[in-house]
Amino acid sequence: MAVSGTRLARALTVAGSDSGGGAGIQADLKTFQELDVYGMSAITAVTVQNTLGVSGVYPLPAQAAAEQIRSVAEDLGVDAVKTGMLFDAEIIHAVAAEFKSQGMKRIVVDPVMIAKGGAALLQSDAVKELREVLLPLAAVVTPNLPEAEVLAGMPIHSSRDRREAAVRISDLGPGLVIIKGGHGHEALDSGPGEQQVVDLLYDGQHFTELSYPRIQTPHTHGTGCTFSAALTAGLAKGLPGIEAAALARRFIQAAIEDGLGLGQGHGPTNHWAYRRRQAVLG
Ligand SMILES: Nc1ncnc2c1ncn2[C@@H]1O[C@H](COP(=O)(O)OP(=O)(O)O)[C@@H](O)[C@H]1O
Numbered sequence: 001m002a003v004s005g006t007r008l009a010r011a012l013t014v015a016g017s018d019s020g021g022g023a024g025i026q027a028d029l030k031t032f033q034e035l036d037v038y039g040m041s042a043i044t045a046v047t048v049q050n051t052l053g054v055s056g057v058y059p060l061p062a063q064a065a066a067e068q069i070r071s072v073a074e075d076l077g078v079d080a081v082k083t084g085m086l087f088d089a090e091i092i093h094a095v096a097a098e099f100k101s102q103g104m105k106r107i108v109v110d111p112v113m114i115a116k117g118g119a120a121l122l123q124s125d126a127v128k129e130l131r132e133v134l135l136p137l138a139a140v141v142t143p144n145l146p147e148a149e150v151l152a153g154m155p156i157h158s159s160r161d162r163r164e165a166a167v168r169i170s171d172l173g174p175g176l177v178i179i180k181g182g183h184g185h186e187a188l189d190s191g192p193g194e195q196q197v198v199d200l201l202y203d204g205q206h207f208t209e210l211s212y213p214r215i216q217t218p219h220t221h222g223t224g225c226t227f228s229a230a231l232t233a234g235l236a237k238g239l240p241g242i243e244a245a246a247l248a249r250r251f252i253q254a255a256i257e258d259g260l261g262l263g264q265g266h267g268p269t270n271h272w273a274y275r276r277r278q279a280v281l282g
């Protein structure tokens with residue numbers, strides 16, 4: 001049965017499991033569900049994680065990721081796919097090869113490298129594969145500032161640097177580059193009075209800035225995963241990249257604003273918030 005008389009949109013996440021439920025596969029599936037998109041998963045690694053940090057990482061064999069992707073693509077079908085934690089070069093190779101053989105389109109790459117607590121979610125020698133094997137397939141790539149510095153091979157201290165980094169990353173192949181501003185410092189935040197978080201979009205020709213009030217909270221665990229999952233849901237529904245990014249930005253702003261206050265550390269965001277607000281607005 002189609003939802004609201006339209007075709008059911010289907011999205012796949014290829015990522016790690018977060019036992020705490022705020023990031024990774026769990027954040028992605030919750031986000032897909034909240035946006036009326038049917039969610040599927042290919043798990044790359046199991047992390048032992050709560051709001052205080054990551055205390056264990058158990059990667060799966062690369063073949064397991066490839067087989068999960070093939071299994072769902074051949075049967076249920078995938079309108080858009082995102083990658084999150086891929087952990088090592090072998091998994092990146094296997095995932096990219098499977099995307100190619102499935103003719104996968106609307107690929108969102110969230111180049112997850114380091115958890116907010118500092119744990120490595122990607123081995124440092126896998127960055128080359130990420131740049132050379134996966135990014136050329138991506139419709140959208142969504143680095144945070146430290147990830148953008150690694151992908152672009154340059155430090156980012158100013159808005160000008162960030163634009164230069166976006167151009168360099170765009171040269172690696174993705175259709176749309178989004179350098180998120182959550183880790184921003186003063187030179188990158190803008191807006192008189194209230195401090196704004198600015199996400200920078202570059203589609204190979206034009207820059208667009210999405211600017212929102214910065215929320216003062218420690219509860220930002222999984223913001224990047226949730227943002228890229230909402231974007232993937234938008235693409236699965238057929239939205240163009242920039243509109244999907246704008247939807248994702250509204251979704252994550254609501255999720256951070258209506259935080260749940262769970263856990264003793266960096267808590268998860270509120271994946272219900274966006275839908276609940278829509279319901280109130282009517
Ligand atoms: N304190 C905050 N207030 C408002 N938006 C935020 C805040 N922190 C992150 N965001 C937004 O959440 C999304 C994820 O950004 P970021 O935290 O930089 O990514 P990551 O989780 O990959 O490090 C972006 O759209 C960013 O603008």
Ligand SMILES: Cc1ncc(COP(=O)(O)O)c(N)n1
Nearest residue numbers: 016023024115221222223224
């Ligand atoms: C399994 C997994 N994947 C991704 C992240 C990044 O999350 P964050 O958005 O907090 O940087 C994480 N902590 N765990």
